[in-house]
Amino acid sequence: MKAKFVIPFLLSGLVWFSSCDSTTDSTGTARMEVRMTDAPGDYEEVNVDIRSVQIHKEDTDNESGWLTLDEINPGVYNLLDFANGRDTLLASANLPAGSISQIRLVLGENNSLKLKNGEVKSLKTPSGQTSGLKVKINADLREDVTYVVLLDFDAAKSVVARGNGEYNLKPVIRTITQAVAGGIAGKVTPAEYKPGIYVISAENDTIGGFANDNGDFLIKGVKAGTYSVKFYTGDAARDTTLTNISVSQDQIKNLGTVQLPIK
Template sequence: MKFLRFLPLALASLVFTGCNDKDNASDAAGIQVLLIDAPGDYKAVNIDLQKVQVNATDAAGEEGWQDLDVTAGKYDLLKLVNGTYAPIVAGQNFPAGRIQQIRLVLGPNNTLTLKDGTTVDLKVPSGQTSGLKVNVNEDLQVGTYYTFVLDFDVAKSVVARGNGEYNLKPVIRAVPFALTGNIVGKVMPLAARPQVMAIRTDIANGDTVNTYTDATGGFKLLGVKVGTYRVEFKAAAPYKDTQRENVTVVANSSQPTDLGLITLTE
């Protein structure tokens, strides 16, 4: 499995200077795809990633899809939290223009490990054929490098069928880092280990992004769209929940919105 810690890589729009030479860089943009996760109540969720494709046309059927240079393999989504991501497309030239969708094509070896340690097959009804499609609708400009974040919401995506079997019906949001920022902070005491939820409040039906604190109490919410948020901390008993209002996120991945130390009480 392939995971990296998040570094301030200046992932907003940059002048594009390298990557693969599949297309002439003089009329190309750069594209990178990162996979992260909003966690669920399981020990492991392994997906068998085979392809990442983009659709830059309105064409129906398969002719509109183009392969990216994917790092294929099995990925445990539950490891992709608190600033850890998987660079499933590390970076390449791509013709400038509008991207309509990104598609993940999965193989047959997808599994779910439950809290009791039992591992079961994770059925993907359409993943091996039509793929898991995510709407992007982003214009790629010549000479600009784009990093797209695919945020896989495990809690909503894994569906129990009631007979001991589970389906994967993915809920994935896709945003370019050029339009996003990050929220970071630390929660004490460690025993509280809260779920951290950023709920956008400046528009109706805004995004919700969530994670959990790590072993040091730290948390990082990556790829958060620019806007105003209420950040909620849902703590384990006997600690009380708390929240921060009017948290502003700006498009700057190297200077995140830092909430500092949040102390939860019993």
Template sequence: MMRPTLKLKNLALGALLIGGATYFTACDMNDDGVSNDKARLQIALTDDPGDYKEVWIDVQDVRINVSDADDQNWTSLKGVKTGMYNLLDLVNDKDTVLADAEIPSGKLSQIRLVLGDNNYIITNAGVKLPLTTPSAQQSGLKLNIHQPVVAGIVNKLTLDFDVAKSIVEAGNSGKYILKPVIRTVLEAVGGNLKGYVLPDSVQTAVLVIRGADTIASTYTAPGAWQLRALEAGTYALHFLPTDTTFKAFVKEGVTVTTGQITTVDTVRLQKR
């Protein structure tokens, strides 16, 4: 057991006050205070280059289906970032997150990417041309996934939009049709840490530190804590009780593995 230096403690607390709340998610809890029946799903959009100056799509909704029924059980994801996206801003491994929501764990069968009417391209000559959408896709482009989503970790589904194959010129009319060709990739993002601090009546800040940098942070509530989507690697955990009659505690050498939840041994705070 050791006490972090005052400088490191102040740096860590500063980072916690700035960003720590974003790492704690209220959800259904098991006996350890950690979600055991929900999976966190991120939907990201990326693109392969095409021979245009700009390609804009009008994202209106993202819907998911966890059943095998095509005509029912569709649910809109909460917090979808609707609006206009230039696909050519998302090339060379860049992406943007369209949605980040909790869904039932199990199998993700299908998703629908629902587009509005304001889709268009700007040619290399600077001409703006509208993109029409086939009537069969007015209810959204359906993509088959049929893969498991795991509870307790971040599951990232990337929609890789192939612009070159998705935009079709209608004969010699000068009109263009949007027939999206999208490859889907579902993968775990980073790994999770979880644990428990006693006494659970003492709210404690938990900080993940690599070198002099605070990577992530949260508070216990009550006693239980969890941090998600951490990059694989080895970290030090700093436990800073808000009740200053208890000593801070540091646990070195905590390993994070992509796609896994690592349970850290219970920390028992000691009085000064």
């Protein structure tokens, strides 16, 4: 008898732990992560002080159109730490779906260069970049899909010698925007069962959520792959599992109406 109560409790805990990025309703937003990587340069360190990351939905310089990503990791980053395929997360946010035209990095004053001989030089930012470093991206964000914008710095080209022993920071950046996760949606009936919904990978990794009062569900942040989807009601006679559900990285897979057994 004890096991019958323990198992549902553990499964419920798993859903809450793993479903922080899932909702039951479409929100009209997309998820964006901004990450930074670098091509090697002939220096010991190229330190860039990043204070804020912003995006603009229009191809204009209208200052009111900039939107700040609210989950920011500000700090001084040594670009050379992220060479050879390594990257780091700068900022992320849920954004309105649709087009974005450019991204802006707001830099602080603690930018510096460490030469091979160990000498440290201040990196001056040109006056034209005082409002931030703007980079064109021209990407379309689809509703409920997760994207990564990779800012690929070229450290060697971003540092410019001034001829007087000083150096300017004029960042040269290539951008790559890629959808990295989709989701699974549908409607379960009878809605009053309010099942827990588990999206289970071949490696047994699980993302979960719940259907709402109308039976609708949407599990976001599902990476491309093939999954089993289990509908757990706490009654084995009503539980249902769908197998071989394929998800692409830029798609919300709609399962339609899922009929659970009626006792």
